[in-house]
Amino acid sequence: MKPPLISYIPYLGWSQLKRMAYRDGVSMISTSAITISSWGFVTGLVMGKSSLSFSEAIFMSLAVYAGTGQLAVLPLITGGFSVITVLLTALVVNLRFIIFSIGMQSHFLHLPLFKRCILGYFNADFSYLMFNKRYAETLLPSEYQSDKATQKTFFMIGLTSGGWTYWQVGSILGILLSSQVPNSWGLEFAGTLALIAIIVPSIENTAARWISVVAAFVGVAAYSLPYKLNLTFAILAAIALAIAFDRIPKTKEKQ
Amino acid sequence: MSSIEIIIIIVGMTLITVLTRTLFMILGDRVELPDIILRAIRYAPLAAIIAIVAPEIILPPGANALSQFDWHSANIWGGLAGFITYYFSRKMVPTMLVGMAVFSLVRYWL
Numbered sequence: 001m002k003p004p005l006i007s008y009i010p011y012l013g014w015s016q017l018k019r020m021a022y023r024d025g026v027s028m029i030s031t032s033a034i035t036i037s038s039w040g041f042v043t044g045l046v047m048g049k050s051s052l053s054f055s056e057a058i059f060m061s062l063a064v065y066a067g068t069g070q071l072a073v074l075p076l077i078t079g080g081f082s083v084i085t086v087l088l089t090a091l092v093v094n095l096r097f098i099i100f101s102i103g104m105q106s107h108f109l110h111l112p113l114f115k116r117c118i119l120g121y122f123n124a125d126f127s128y129l130m131f132n133k134r135y136a137e138t139l140l141p142s143e144y145q146s147d148k149a150t151q152k153t154f155f156m157i158g159l160t161s162g163g164w165t166y167w168q169v170g171s172i173l174g175i176l177l178s179s180q181v182p183n184s185w186g187l188e189f190a191g192t193l194a195l196i197a198i199i200v201p202s203i204e205n206t207a208a209r210w211i212s213v214v215a216a217f218v219g220v221a222a223y224s225l226p227y228k229l230n231l232t233f234a235i236l237a238a239i240a241l242a243i244a245f246d247r248i249p250k251t252k253e254k255q
Numbered sequence: 256m257s258s259i260e261i262i263i264i265i266v267g268m269t270l271i272t273v274l275t276r277t278l279f280m281i282l283g284d285r286v287e288l289p290d291i292i293l294r295a296i297r298y299a300p301l302a303a304i305i306a307i308v309a310p311e312i313i314l315p316p317g318a319n320a321l322s323q324f325d326w327h328s329a330n331i332w333g334g335l336a337g338f339i340t341y342y343f344s345r346k347m348v349p350t351m352l353v354g355m356a357v358f359s360l361v362r363y364w365l
Contacts, residue, residue, distance in 0.1 A: 005308050012322050038347050050273075063269040068300075072307055073268070083260050087267045092303045097275035102288070105279040113281065121276035186358065189330065193337040193354040195308045200341045202301050211298045212305050219306030224319040231306045238302030239295045246294050 006113030014154075017242050021151040025158020029166070034124055036163060039194070043067045044174020045181070054175065057062035061171040065124070065164070068198055069093045071191050076228065078188070085228045092235055100128045107135060107152060110144035110231045119153075122160035124167070130159055207245040211238045308334075327365045333358025 011022065013109050026232035029036075038059075047057040047070065047224055064070055069090045081111035101120055108116045123131075181187050203212050215234040279286075310332035315325040337354030344350065 035347065042351060051256060052261060053258070056265065060265045060268070062297055063265060064266070066272045068304070069268060069271070072304055073264070073298070075307060075311065077256060077261070077264065082257055083263055083267070086264050087301060089307075090268045090271050091275070093300045094271055094275040095342070096300050097272070098278050098288075098296075099293065101276055101279040102293075107284060108280070109283070116280040117273070117277040118278045119272050123276055156271045156301065185355075186329075186362065187355075189256050189333060189358050190351055190355060192308055193309050193332070193351055194332060194347070195304050196312075196334060196337045196354075197347055197350050199301065199304055199340065201307065201345070208298060208301065211302060215302035215305040216309035219309040220313050222319055223310045223314060230310070231303055234302045234306035235299050238298040242289070242298045246291075 001223075002024075017147055018154045019069045021154035022158040025155040025160075026162040027158075028134070028155075029126060029159045032126050032130075033162075033166045036166040037176040039067055041174040042190050042194045044171035044176075045068055045178045045187055046071060046074055046174075046194070047171075048175040048178025049181070049183070049187045054179075056079060057175045058172065061175065065122075065167070066090075066097075067124075067167070068195075071194050071198075074191055075188070080191055081228055085231075088227070089231060103128065104133065106138040107131070109141075109196025110139060110149045110152060113173060115153075119160060121157055122164055123156075124163055127156070127159040127163045131156055161211035189243065210239045210245070213242060214238070291320045327361075329358045329362035329365070 014022070044057070046062065047060060048054070050057075051058065052074075053116065060070060072093045073086050073090050076089060100123060104120060104123060105116070108119060111119070134155065135152055139146075139152070143149055180189065199212070203209050214237050218234040218237050219230050222233050263291040294335050311325070313332050314321070314330075315323060315328040316330070318325075333354050336357035341347075341350040
């Protein structure tokens with residue numbers, strides 16, 4: 001006998017166990033709903049004020065779904081830099097997601113590759129932090145068929161679907177409202193402020209502070225070079241410094 | 256920038272999101288990235304963001320060298336206000352409000 005049609009509908013067709021885990025995920029990400037939506041909102045405003053058309057901005061919001069990358073790239077698009085420069089910048093800013101994917105893969109080995117990748121695509125900063133707060137330990141191969149594996153998966157589906165929704169609501173609202181704001185307000189500056197808010201929490205240790213100072217200096221001093229080479233030089237300096245700091249014995253570092 | 260280029264950028268950025276967020280979900284534990292590479296790239300995103308933001312804050316609009324530095328530039332004061340507000344509040348909304356307010360005040364009155 002074929003299973004009833006309702007069993008194919010997300011949520012309605014799920015078992016009690018799956019529903020509970022999913023709701024758990026949604027309510028956990030909801031504790032940050034305002035933060036996620038306000039980030040989305042600012043990103044939406046900046047996209048709306050950039051040289052993107054309305055539909056391009058909506059397309060970018062729904063498909064790219066990487067706020068920091070979008071904020072970083074928009075001034076380059078408006079500045080008329082080449083497609084390659086823009087894409088390389090997006091790639092470097094998104095490098096941290098590779099570290100997320102290393103953290104995530106060991107938790108979802110019980111899923112087929114395609115489903116693992118779907119979860120990975122929707123896994124942004126907040127869901128990553130919250131998932132790791134809830135589940136520190138990975139599954140043993142003997143647990144792949146267990147309720148624990150199912151709970152993990154559906155908790156993550158709850159986190160990511162909630163996070164995506166909060167982000168997109170804020171972002172699309174921002175795109176819609178940006179046309180109501182006069183150009184003379186200089187709203188593009190909100191994008192710079194948002195990037196400053198991303199920088200502040202990342203400069204909590206000595207290495208990050210030195211790297212920031214050097215990157216800022218290189219970024220400004222080499223600003224007149226073509227092809228946004230100041231960016232490339234700042235990144236190379238950061239990589240060199242990160243390796244150098246790594247060689248300093250940890251005991252020397254003041255906390 | 257033409258709309259074809261914009262479409263290429265959006266599609267390309269989407270692929271970058273997919274690739275970076277799923278890289279090790281695809282590779283699994285067959286490949287292990289050496290520790291040195293992971294540590295070396297740790298600060299690359301930060302450096303990229305700073306290299307984008309710093310000239311916007313420090314250089315006046317339209318300038319391209321530090322010799323054109325101008326204390327009357329609204330970006331400096333707005334950026335500084337935003338930095339301080341976020342540092343102490345850790346909240347996005349007050350950072351936007353204070354940063355934009357200072358930016359606008361300096362722009363109109365200085």
